[in-house]
Amino acid sequence: MPRVRGERHYERPPKENGPMAIRTELAASVISMTLCTVLLAPPAGAIEDCGDPTDDGLVTAVDALTVLEATVGAADCYLYVCDANGDQQISATDALFILEMAVGRPLQAACPLEAPPGDEQSAHVVITNDEAALAGRVTWYDQDVPVVADAAAWTSQLVYGAATTNYTLRLVAEVAPPVVGGQTIQATSAHKAGKKNHFVVSYNMAGAPRLGALEYFDLKDPKKPKLKSQALFTDTDVSAVADENFTTYAAVATSDPAFGEPAVLEVLKYKMGKFRLRGSTRVGLDSYAGTSVTVRGKRIYVTSGDSGSLWVFDRKTLNELFRVQLDDLRWVDVTKDKIVAVQGTPGRLAVFDAKTFEQLAVWPFAGADIPESKSTVEVVGDKAFIAAGSAGLQVISLNTGTLLGSVPMPAVPGLDPSVTVANAVSVNKKAAFISFGEAGIYLAVMSQDPAKTDSETPVDLNVVGKLQFGSLQSANHVAFRGDHLLVAAGLGGLKVVEAKFLD
Structure with missing residues (x-):
């Protein structure tokens, strides 16, 4: 369908019913009656993030609901976070286990160990997950x-x-800002969702060529943030970043000729706070550059430049739900x-x-x-x-x-x-x-x-x-x-x- 300025295109999301909606609605009802929290204090040898997919340092009923959603494909999760009973699968039993922890039962989560992603690269991105190689750029202080x-x-x-x-x-x-191809690039935006124990930062090049980066920081020690992962883009400026459910979303401008226009939504997955290529993708937009991105609930919202659009995507499928051209x-x-x-x-x-x-x-x-x-x-x-x-x-x-x-x-x-x-x-x-x-x-x-x-x-x-x-x-x-x-x-x-x- 041709794009016409001012014309709106949208697809109403399907009405939710069936087993998935029933299970999610039931879980929400139970959770609303039992919403309590306990401090996340894993026993010696346990995975630090076990039972806390929302990454706020607490085990809550919201974590249980997230696990339940993961069992029906409505959210992403990993065994080291969501397999609370350690049986090598994520199921409704794990959600119940975490809910019982949230209301104060003296249970010990037993998520299995998983290997973190290593360094990776593709045609347009180089991922470094070696924390020792990244640590030298961070200087800690404690000063007014x-x-x-x-x-x-x-x-x-x-x-x-x-x-x-x-x-x-x-x-x-x-x-200190990262260096790509011998060029120092500039920090453009930072995103931290509420009380989550991590944040992400975006970078781009002032002028040509298009170069950029995304970086993931761990904030479990609030006085000593750690740079855990870096993704350097060899053909892409990154203007803005958002983060939700083990996924980073970036509004970018790319030189990749595979896209009709430079504006792109970059979707980069992470596991254990480390970026990975598996499951990552790019979605073409219109105009010269993506300018902003945010996530709320099950939707992604993106803006793209001077002759671009406001876009709304389904967070799970990346299907376009709505688009309107605005200058x-x-x-x-x-x-x-x-x-x-x-x-x-x-x-x-x-x-x-x-x-x-x-x-x-x-x-x-x-x-x-x-x-x-x-x-x-x-x-x-x-x-x-x-x-x-x-x-x-x-x-x-x-x-x-x-x-x-x-x-x-x-x-x-x-x-x-x-x-x-x-x-x-x-x-x-x-x-x-x-x-x-x-x-x-x-x-x-x-x-x-x-x-x-x-x-x-x-x-x-x-x-x-x-x-x-x-x-x-x-x-x-x-x-x-x-x-x-x-x-x-x-x-x-x-x-x-x-x-x-x-x-």
Whole structure:
């Protein structure tokens, strides 16, 4: 079918019924009545991840449901994680075993040992799983990250104020950027899902040729992240990354002539925190580059460039469920009922119903007016926090498009304003970290958690100051999840900060 700008193509997912849906629904009902947790403390000699496919350091009823879904093909899992009774297969018996552990029964999981993947390579990717070979790029620290007052950087004093939230920021690691074909590449994004004990980072080449990387970090020791696996791409820029269920998803641009257009969704599997070629694949998109990707539930959401589309794929089959062509697509976020996509030149926020894919609104906003620039969005409490380029941070209501709050660009002496635009924002409770390119990372606090207010409640953002790192050339992306702030610092690599807010 030919692609026509503005034309929508979608396939409604089949109605779930039959044994799989019945078993999953039954498990969910049981789990909802018995949702308890215990700390994951494996006995000596046991596999550390055994019984914890969600990788949050806890054995919960959600882990039991994940195992049950794996038995019917609705999720991926491995014996070393999900075969809790050690009988060399993953079955409903394992799900029950884990559920009993979750509600406090004194059981000892016995997942079998499995060999981790080794180094591998294909025509376009070189995978290194030798942790000793990667360790030299990681430097551990345990030092404060000062937040330096910088009131002179703001044209409006209304956005600058003292902190109303108690917090501690400690730098725990810096990671030097990787080298591909003799070229140092830059960190472009970082992704950590909630309280998971790992995160993934993406890299690309500034300019030609197309080169990129994905890296997997273990965070079981929150003060000493470990680089466990690296995938170097010899023909591909990686712009953004997401991660779910032993799979990393990346929005990329490739030089592979097998694809009609450069934009591609890269799907890279991992086992024991190590990338592997088995089960990995690529899905062609439209436009010059994939610009963002996120995963929610059983679906993958991807955006692709200036003349591209918003895509929705089934996470298990990678079948296309929906596609709509939208110009200058920059970033996508998804809530339980809405899909939200940022468009640029001029700035617009497209809002879709997450179930029916019906377009609900297109809200204009200031900024996002620099071509081929990053403008991320995070949705909190039906409010969109948009890194709006030259207009700084904009917060608008998803339901009415009302401007609820903003933080302008800082005016930094000696820096051209074109390199101090807002490219990313990440929000957690009352704190927002804003990435302003070469101006660095700024912390703003709010008097109320935006997740706990309605969609029309104004958001009072008070800038506390700039995070003071020993060296920070530029900030390309920021992600704040759990107790960790991840800063993709371009050619400065990655910075990992333990961030704790007490109020």
